[in-house]
Amino acid sequence: MSRTMSTRQQLLTYLKEGKGTWVSGESLADKMAVSRSAIWKHIRHLKEDGYVIDSSRRKGYLLRQSSALLLADEIKEGLHTSVFGRRGIVYFKETDSTNTRAKFMASDGAPEGTVVIAEEQTQGKGRRGRRWFSPPGEGIYASIILRPSISPHEAPRLTLLASVAVAEAILAMTSLQVNIKWPNDILINGRKVAGILTEISTEMDRIDYVIIGVGVNVNTPYASLPPDIKDIATSIVMETGKPFPRIALLRAYLEWLEMYYETFRTKGFEPVLNRWKILADIIGRRISVDLIDRVRTGEVLDIDKDGFLILREQDGTLERIISGDVTLLHK
Ligand code: BTN
Numbered sequence: 001m002s003r004t005m006s007t008r009q010q011l012l013t014y015l016k017e018g019k020g021t022w023v024s025g026e027s028l029a030d031k032m033a034v035s036r037s038a039i040w041k042h043i044r045h046l047k048e049d050g051y052v053i054d055s056s057r058r059k060g061y062l063l064r065q066s067s068a069l070l071l072a073d074e075i076k077e078g079l080h081t082s083v084f085g086r087r088g089i090v091y092f093k094e095t096d097s098t099n100t101r102a103k104f105m106a107s108d109g110a111p112e113g114t115v116v117i118a119e120e121q122t123q124g125k126g127r128r129g130r131r132w133f134s135p136p137g138e139g140i141y142a143s144i145i146l147r148p149s150i151s152p153h154e155a156p157r158l159t160l161l162a163s164v165a166v167a168e169a170i171l172a173m174t175s176l177q178v179n180i181k182w183p184n185d186i187l188i189n190g191r192k193v194a195g196i197l198t199e200i201s202t203e204m205d206r207i208d209y210v211i212i213g214v215g216v217n218v219n220t221p222y223a224s225l226p227p228d229i230k231d232i233a234t235s236i237v238m239e240t241g242k243p244f245p246r247i248a249l250l251r252a253y254l255e256w257l258e259m260y261y262e263t264f265r266t267k268g269f270e271p272v273l274n275r276w277k278i279l280a281d282i283i284g285r286r287i288s289v290d291l292i293d294r295v296r297t298g299e300v301l302d303i304d305k306d307g308f309l310i311l312r313e314q315d316g317t318l319e320r321i322i323s324g325d326v327t328l329l330h331k
Contacts (some may be wrong), residue, residue, distance in 0.1 A: 007032060009073055011042050015053070015063040024060035069093075070117045070140070070246060079251050083113040084144060084258040090116045094136070096123040099199055099213040102143035106201070106209040112147040115254070124215060125197055127184075128292070128325075132195065133229065138220040140250050143213040144257070148265070152202045155210055156307040156322060157269050159184045159198040160276050161260050162212045166194050167279050168260075169252035170216075176239050180280040182300075182309055182326050186216075191234035193217050214253065218246050269305060277303060282326075287311070289324040296321070297329070 010032055014023060029036045043061055047053055050067035067074060072089035079085055088110065095101055098116040100123075105114060118141045124132035134141050146158065163184040170178050170186070170193070179187045186194035194216040201208040217235035225233055236244040260272050277283060280303070288297040289311065298313040304320070311319045 007034060007038070008042050008045065011039065012046065012051075012063075012073065015061060016066075018063060020062065020064075022056065022059040022062045026060075028060070068246070069119060069137070070142075070250060072117075074247050075115075075117075075250060075254075080255050081113075081258045084254045084261075085115045086113060087111045088114045090114065092116075092118040094118065094120045094122060097121050097125050097213075098141050098143040099125055099197055099211050102145050102211045102213070103199065103201070103209075106145045106147075106211065110145050112145060114145045116143045116145075117141065117250070125213070126195060126215075127197055127323075132197075132215045133217075133220075133226055133233075134215065135220065135224060138224070138235070139218050140214065140216040140246055140253075142250060142253075143211050144254075146210040146212060146261070148207060148210060148261075150207060151205060152200060152207055154269075154306065155198065155200045155207065156183070157264070157272070158210055158212060159196055160303075160307045161264055161269075161272050162196045162198070162214060162257060164272060164276050164279060165253055165256035165260050166196070166214055166216065168256040169249055170194075170236070172252055172256075173249060174236065174240060174244075176236075178279070180276065181328075182280060182282050182303065183307065183323055188234055188236075188239050192229075192232055193234050193236065193239070212257075216249065216253075218244050218249060269307075273303065273305065273307070282309075282328075286329040288327045288329060289321060290327075291321065291324045296324075 014028055025036045025039050028039050043053055050069045052065035054062040054064060072091050075089055095118045098118050102116040120136035121134035121141050124134035126132040163180045163186060166186050167178045167180055176188050181187050184196040185192050197213045199211045219237045220235035222238055263271050282300050283302060285300050287300055288295055296311055296319055298311045301310040301312050303309055309321045311321060
């Protein structure tokens with residue numbers, strides 16, 4: 001297996017070095033000390049993985065286009081992180097839910113920074129037991145395993161941290177107006193483009209692992225959005241009118257996530273929360289928040305140091321809320 005992987009990676013490197021010119025099968029076979037038919041077999045697998053490669057009996061092989069799939073090798077190339085995505089990227093063409101897969105791997109001892117990615121999820125999970133629309137090839141569905149030395153009640157901070165990382169990645173790569181809606185919806189022009197689902201496993205009063213799953217609608221056309229989210233969801237392609245490189249966005253997200261996680265570990269939560277507050281623009285706004293069993297209305301006084309929302313209700317009572325569905329109200 002590892003030999004197959006490394007031969008394949010080597011082959012890709014040689015094809016990429018060719019920079020749009022033909023590379024002969026013979027020279028590849030020589031350099032890699034394998035038969036020409038082995039080369040041909042690997043080329044076939046690369047094509048199945050979405051690489052566009054021309055083959056000619058006389059001239060050899062020419063890489064026309066890299067794969068647009070979220071393959072581990074493509075993500076790692078040019079990824080500027082030291083831990084996230086460096087200790088393993090597990091890729092599925094299709095899976096039930098990357099969060100579910102990541103949980104199994106974390107229980108089996110997978111290290112911090114392991115990333116699980118799927119091209120398609122058959123049971124993508126959203127917050128509050130909802131489904132997350134996860135069609136093949138159009139979005140990013142990724143989960144990362146973290147093992148922070150914090151107590152369980154501090155875990156909501158990581159959700160806010162991840163929402164900042166998603167927002168930063170989109171902001172850095174587009175000129176779109178990106179906002180965070182508490183606690184962790186990423187909005188463009190008031191519509192949801194990405195969401196985060198954090199799941200934690202605790203032992204006594206310490207965290208065993210945290211799974212942060214992010215779903216981003218990247219190249220989803222309006223027509224393919226399910227009717228129930230057509231009015232509230234958006235995608236990057238819908239906002240910019242241009243297909244968007246998923247791989248580059250995923251890399252940027254991992255880089256921002258690692259950067260903020262490092263800030264959190266070394267300097268505490270405050271710098272992250274301050275950035276979150278700027279991106280969220282919710283303090284001082286009138287909102288109603290649906291808490292499953294009741295709805296509360298009032299003014300947002302603050303987001304406290306644990307990531308809870310502090311709401312002042314009409315009668316002046318203060319409510320500290322950990323999670324809910326927020327609707328902004330006009331004054
Ligand atoms: C939300 O409801 O806003 C959260 C959506 C989170 C979706 C992502 S997609 C990758 C990961 N795997 C899942 O099953 N869910 C999260």
